[in-house]
Amino acid sequence: MRYQSKTEQGEIEKKEQVKNQVAAMLMLRFIKIVADAIQEAGSHGIPSGHLYAVMMHKIDLRTYTYAIDILKESGAVTEQFHRLFWSGKRTIPTL
Numbered sequence: 001m002r003y004q005s006k007t008e009q010g011e012i013e014k015k016e017q018v019k020n021q022v023a024a025m026l027m028l029r030f031i032k033i034v035a036d037a038i039q040e041a042g043s044h045g046i047p048s049g050h051l052y053a054v055m056m057h058k059i060d061l062r063t064y065t066y067a068i069d070i071l072k073e074s075g076a077v078t079e080q081f082h083r084l085f086w087s088g089k090r091t092i093p094t095l
Contacts, residue, residue, distance in 0.1 A: 030059070031067045038077055038084045045085040 034055075038046055052064050068084070071077035075089040 031070055034067050035071055035076060039086040045083040048079065048082045048084050051084065
């Protein structure tokens with residue numbers, strides 16, 4: 001490993017911080033997209049597997065599950081028999 005000056009280390013840390021901020025913004029945008037889809041399904045809800053099937057070519061199952069868990073923990077979404085319902089009790093997370 002080559003030696004890095006403090007300036008180089010600072011630049012690397014700054015790039016890493018920006019990368020993490022972008023990743024967080026993208027995750028919040030994805031959560032909003034999932035929330036909107038569930039809300040648009042109305043009182044009948046939407047099967048979680050069907051919703052994931054629509055998105056699976058863009059995201060992995062772990063990311064999808066993480067987003068659903070955040071929405072459920074916030075109280076915005078409930079799940080019954082793998083069907084997702086918009087409860088609207090709380091707003092979805094934002095920055």
